[in-house]
Amino acid sequence: MTLSLEQGLRLCEDAARRAGARPETAASLARSVVDAEAEGQPSVGLAHFVDYLEALEAGRIDGQALPEISRPAGAIIASDAKGGSAHLGFDTAFDDLVKTARDFGVAIFSQKNAFTAGALGYFVRRLAEKGLVGLAATNGPALLAGSGSTKPVYCTNPLAFAAPVENGPPLIIDQASSATAFVNIRKAAHEGKSIPEGWAIDAEGKPTTDAKAAVKGALLAYGGRRGANIALMVEVLAAGLSGANWSLDAPPFTSGSQTPGAGLFVLAIEPKLIDPTFATRMASQTERLSSGYGVHIPGPAKSIARKKAERDGISVPKPLYDRIAG
Template sequence: MTTTRLTLTDIESLAYRALLGAGAREPAADAMARAAVAAERDGIRSHGLHYIPIYCEHVECGKVDGRAQPTVTRPKPGAVRVDAATGFAHPAIEAGFEQLVPAARDQGIAALAVHNSYNCGVLGYHTERLAAEGLVGLGFTNAPASIAPTGGKTPVIGTNPFSLAVPGDDAARVLIDQSASTVAKSEIMMRAREGEAIPEGWALDADGNPTTDPEAALKGSMTPSGGAKGFGAGLMVEIFAAALSGATLGKDASPFSGTAGGPPRTGQFFFAIDPGAFAGGVFTDRVDALVDAIESQDGARLPGRRRFANRDRIEREGTDVPNALIDRIEAYAK
């Protein structure tokens, strides 16, 4: 596989031009291009440029409305609600954050619900933005069903990640971003596109049998991380991101891949918490003590550290992108 080394500026320009060419309005294209850059910068290839052709295809077929303008309402002082209008999740979340952040500072805690939405990419990308504002960010997003309940064969919830971002001096001190499945579904999709097998334990086929074939996995069920506990975590996310936000349940949502089914209308839910309103001034000391207890152990790794290490390296060096992928994206670009 031949590749080309791209800088983050190259990646942003390529993604932005492609999304514009597919028909997205400029603010949406800008939000999605920045998110792709962040994923590539952090070494999360499955959520970076690999998703841009899918986004473009979905704009063209109407699975996502690239011209949508989200609508923000405030049903309560500490409650923000956004109708993404079947457009991209990222600009809808950004519009909600414009009111969520001041509401959290004013109320001590505030929440944002997004419905009629779409794939929000790397969930930690969004919660980390709350941490950069000095707030504890907790986020949930649901996805089309791909995980069957323990003992069952029919998927009823999606990979359904949750993310916690804890503020530090100028960035997230701790960043937890994990899905209810053993691995993100986008990892299997990427391997299917590249013709690679998946490791044992990632997924089951349609008959409930373990498989290393990514195509069979996409027709079957993802395995929940930690068995029944992982399914329980995914169910919790479904309650927040779909039921509480008024979005479509994962079992009724159209896939995030392919052109069938129309807009998925999934949802997101975020809490933003001002630590100063609750911790009596000791929040930073407690977090520092906890982090030190983890990092002082040989071989122990704090959640988020691998992502931050990739960030430092890729910002300096750029990243290698398959030429075939660049060509697919350039085909949409203006």
């Protein structure tokens, strides 16, 4: 089925409300997944929205929760999501976060007690569209083995970065600390497909290409020890600073009735206060890297996909549409 972006938003908002979400939560969740779908990221798009619906129905997301926002310092915005979605707290604080970054040069949004965040690049892209540099980190239930470990101790612990580019789409980097995202392992297990070597280990700590065994085991970090160290860094930023659950203590996001209590860290920087020509220099540098050296610049492809989706709509498999439509 082909839906316009507006139809996709209405579909998801209505479904979230039926599942117990207040209108603000429904709108925040819908916007995040439709944006991901439009950017060509179906694994964290409408397919992932089903995870949100099931979490709302089971109570892993408190659909009626309102985030508690506080200002412990001039440039710091703290949010207690109260068991609700990660997106509502960020949306509630977004305008203040942007203004604070412009006033002080930097601003931090730190959140605890939330459901998992989905596509992390979504948060920093919105900052870059306001002319800000953004850095984000988030955690969740333990899925990834640490350095020297054969048991999961971190979530996939992604790190995202975005920067504005004059007269063009922003640079956006969004990557997990794991060799692949958990949704890819779960999808392969559901479809009975194998996975590449180096993605995961089984429950006994042995390398595996069996996706079902990987789901019961642990994901592996990209780059071995270095990737695991980045996962630890993300864990400290997302959970340590915010007071959120460490990944080892986070209830699962696919079963049960408890929130994972995940953390989210977002840093916003106003580059114009340091270099007024930052966005201009970014444009010339990314063009030089791309055209002169063949470097892939992450971000523009998502912008192209979004514009196409705005024009042509998004394609949604009929079974997925029926599940969301109820």
